[in-house]
Amino acid sequence: MPKSDTSRLYHQLVKRMRALADIKNAMALLQWDQETYMPKGGAQFRGQQLTTLAELAHRMGTSPALGKLLEKLLDKAELSEVERKNVELTHLYYQKAKRYPSSLVKALTQAANRCFMAWIQARQEHQFAVFAPELEKMIALKKQEAEILGYPACPYDALLDQHERGLTTEILENIFPPLQANLISLLSKIQQKPQPPDDFLYAYADKQQQWEFGLYLLQAMGFDFNKGRQDLSEHPFTTSFSPHDVRVTTRMHEHQLATMVWSCIHEGGHALYEQGLPAEQYGMPGGQASSLVIHESQSRLWENCIGRSLAFWTFHYPAWQKRFPTPFSHIALEDFYRAINLVKPSLIRTEADELTYHLHIFIRYEIEKKLINEHLPIQELPDLWNALYAEMLDVKVSDDVQGVLQDVHWSHGSLGYFPTYTLGSLLAAQWWEQLQQELPQLDEALAQGQTAPILNWLRKHIHGYGSLYTAEELCRRVTGKPLQADAFLRYVQQKYFRIYGLE
Ligand code: CO
Numbered sequence: 244m245p246k247s248d249t250s251r252l253y254h255q256l257v258k259r260m261r262a263l264a265d266i267k268n269a270m271a272l273l274q275w276d277q278e279t280y281m282p283k284g285g286a287q288f289r290g291q292q293l294t295t296l297a298e299l300a301h302r303m304g305t306s307p308a309l310g311k312l313l314e315k316l317l318d319k320a321e322l323s324e325v326e327r328k329n330v331e332l333t334h335l336y337y338q339k340a341k342r343y344p345s346s347l348v349k350a351l352t353q354a355a356n357r358c359f360m361a362w363i364q365a366r367q368e369h370q371f372a373v374f375a376p377e378l379e380k381m382i383a384l385k386k387q388e389a390e391i392l393g394y395p396a397c398p399y400d401a402l403l404d405q406h407e408r409g410l411t412t413e414i415l416e417n418i419f420p421p422l423q424a425n426l427i428s429l430l431s432k433i434q435q436k437p438q439p440p441d442d443f444l445y446a447y448a449d450k451q452q453q454w455e456f457g458l459y460l461l462q463a464m465g466f467d468f469n470k471g472r473q474d475l476s477e478h479p480f481t482t483s484f485s486p487h488d489v490r491v492t493t494r495m496h497e498h499q500l501a502t503m504v505w506s507c508i509h510e511g512g513h514a515l516y517e518q519g520l521p522a523e524q525y526g527m528p529g530g531q532a533s534s535l536v537i538h539e540s541q542s543r544l545w546e547n548c549i550g551r552s553l554a555f556w557t558f559h560y561p562a563w564q565k566r567f568p569t570p571f572s573h574i575a576l577e578d579f580y581r582a583i584n585l586v587k588p589s590l591i592r593t594e595a596d597e598l599t600y601h602l603h604i605f606i607r608y609e610i611e612k613k614l615i616n617e618h619l620p621i622q623e624l625p626d627l628w629n630a631l632y633a634e635m636l637d638v639k640v641s642d643d644v645q646g647v648l649q650d651v652h653w654s655h656g657s658l659g660y661f662p663t664y665t666l667g668s669l670l671a672a673q674w675w676e677q678l679q680q681e682l683p684q685l686d687e688a689l690a691q692g693q694t695a696p697i698l699n700w701l702r703k704h705i706h707g708y709g710s711l712y713t714a715e716e717l718c719r720r721v722t723g724k725p726l727q728a729d730a731f732l733r734y735v736q737q738k739y740f741r742i743y744g745l746e
Contacts, residue, residue, distance in 0.1 A: 264526035362654035400660030441582035448500035481513035512545030519706025536714035539667025554689035713736035
């Protein structure tokens with residue numbers, strides 16, 4: 244009776260993985276609460292509760308019984324294709340988790356805490372030197388981690404693989420340098436043209452009106468409020484406890500309406516992905532959101548390809564004007580469209596436009612390679628940062644808070660993370676091109692306020708697979724092409740040639 248034996252074992256695995264997912268999702272709920280509603284005084288015990296649950300999850304995820312079960316299942320020929328993938332991927336994660344000595348897990352957690360505190364203090368005091376010693380310790384631990392994980396060519400590969408399975412420096416070296424050259428050449432053409440005015444985007448906007456407009460946009464995208472909600476937090480993020488409970492957050496400033504709008508659409512894109520995961524696969528790789536590149540391809544598709552398109556705002560701009568009549572009742576759609584797509588080199592990554600954004604990423608990528616593969620002394624970091632900003636973006640950094648201290652990532656120990664932002668944009672452009680081929684009336688539909696055809700397509704081709712495929716695999720399956728920059732370059736060229744009247 245081999246078949247029933249296999250299904251009995253597979254059922255045992257599902258049961259274990261669901262229990263593990265329950266613990267992890269309970270942690271996610273505690274973390275969400277920490278960022279939204281927890282009173283300040285709750286921090287100490289909340290930290291303790293999260294540590295206890297993290298240890299429990301680590302024990303469950305590395306238990307010898309789980310290992311034995313996976314070994315048995317790997318030998319079974321009767322598994323369906325999805326079951327087999329679920330078993331293989333769970334086995335891969337199991338082996339990875341087993342490789343970490345508990346001393347390293349603890350050291351990394353503690354270093355991240357200290358490094359984060361030092362980063363906050365360094366920003367307050369405008370002193371990189373306050374951050375430097377803790378960052379140095381963190382880098383040393385990340386190098387140690389890379390050695391434990393192993394890598395094909397250089398230690399940085401091990402860190403890239405943590406954020407996108409199979410990603411290597413070699414892959415990035417084939418994509419980033421030519422993309423960089425193309426973007427810089429396009430940027431210099433744009434800079435020879437007059438800039439459209441965008442001052443009206445910074446006009447006063449009532450917070451209650453902003454909040455309601457954010458909800459309106461989520462609704463327009465197809466966000467299901469029976470299976471999710473929006474709240475306020477210091478930094479916008481998306482989290483999920485199951486496909487039936489997905490949370491987005493936003494923040495508002497009275498003179499930054501645009502920041503709220505596009506961050507709302509961005510997080511909405513992440514959330515639609517989470518809501519579209521197959522609930523029956525809860526706890527298994529097939530029911531989990533894939534690694535960062537696919538996740539970011541969803542947020543950026545909505546934020547940029549859709550959310551900065553003329554077609555989308557043809558329908559929604561009247562709603563914007565109605566809610567914010569001063570000054571927008573006097574701003575024509577075309578002027579609004581040009582303003583929201585303004586290209587301008589700047590110091591801050593998160594405020595960058597769609598085009599120069601990637602230059603910010605290439606700078607971090609160059610620095611991370613030097614930190615992990617070579618032995619760049621930490622104290623040389625600000626000078627290198629500032630020199631790269633002068634070279635690539637032609638902007639001058641006069642304060643480290645606006646420079647090397649602007650991102651939180653390194654303080655968490657997230658190295659190898661930044662490249663996934665650019666890859667997410669490239670992949671978004673590939674989905675967008677495919678969507679336009681398969682849904683030929685796409686612009687007309689968007690101009691009539693219809694986003695359901697897009698969401699249905701994403702559900703069918705992307706969301707339904709969870710993390711069964713890497714970004715590269717999914718890209719080939721859906722578009723027939725490898726993950727590359729061609730579609731993105733066609734997209735930005737078409738868009739900015741029109742906006743700036745280039746030849
Ligand atoms: Co994102």
